[in-house]
């Protein structure tokens with residue numbers, strides 16, 4: 001059996017006498033896309049920051065965080081060891097792209113730098129060429145290589161952060177609310193680029209969000225956090241259609257999604273009211289990775305500009321009974 005990319009065991013996080021995260025176990029398999037959801041303050045970001053070794057000094061983790069290919073535990077590792085891993089084996093995209101970019105450095109140099117620091121490109125010339133290719137992959141024009149971050153929109157900046165995160169083909173990409181600060185018109189594009197980016201590299205993804213529809217779109221498996229603990233986990237379609245924990249049931253009821261068990265037994269997530277978005281399973285086999293039904297906004301062909309459309313529970317791998325499409329109530333799937 002292929003070992004997991006990430007294995008978190010018994011993670012606790014505390015500040016002085018207060019325990020903020022308790023006994024979190026979490027694994028992400030090779031190429032797997034795992035969502036971490038929960039209300040504000042449930043401990044999602046502290047869990048991610050513990051994995052990344054980026055907790056503030058007064059916040060103390062314990063337990064174990066192991067990453068494939070790294071022969072030591074990340075908990076307790078010194079900053080030198082962590083900085084060799086971060087940006088190479090383990091990459092991240094946070095909510096606010098400006099905090100991740102150097103305001104005084106040109107975009108092309110920042111992307112190239114991430115490869116030169118980790119020696120994944122032999123020369124500055126090679127790194128510059130790779131930077132141009134990465135910019136193209138996030139659908140930005142080559143002339144932005146010479147731009148500074150303040151000259152870009154929020155969505156463009158986040159695409160640059162994603163290009164930097166993917167530059168060294170990380171084993172694991174951690175995204176913490178990567179689209180929350182963005183205009184709705186670019187959220188779907190950024191999500192699409194994240195998923196295409198990890199699929200192209202077979203990187204695993206740990207995706208943190210409040211947004212259940214986004215998890216249904218992006219992830220195969222989900223963990224639900226409440227009060228610093230993981231209270232439920234499983235394949236997205238199972239957890240969203242048959243939530244077992246009362247908190248998950250409440251989360252679903254309060255969200256745009258409402259679980260319903262259709263007579264056919266197929267996944268069928270529907271809007272609770274006419275004004276809510278609708279997530280409907282359309283019978284059929286899952287399209288191959290990167291292939292979407294015509295009309296799908298993920299391929300930028302949809303007239304419903306702010307909707308998301310993708311397969312659930314998986315884009316690639318075993319065929320399943322349908323794919324989910326997140327359209328406004330009343331809209332039909334083209």
Ligand SMILES: Nc1ncnc2c1ncn2[C@@H]1O[C@H](COP(=O)(O)OP(=O)(O)OP(=O)(O)O)[C@@H](O)[C@H]1O
Pocket residue numbers: 015020038039040041042043044045046047056059210
């Ligand atoms: N540096 C800190 N010192 C003390 N308490 C903290 C610190 N950072 C976070 N907390 C507390 O830990 C708890 C979990 O915080 P965390 O940021 O992980 O939540 P979250 O689930 O990511 O929430 P959100 O979705 O709002 O980002 C919260 O109660 C928060 O107030």
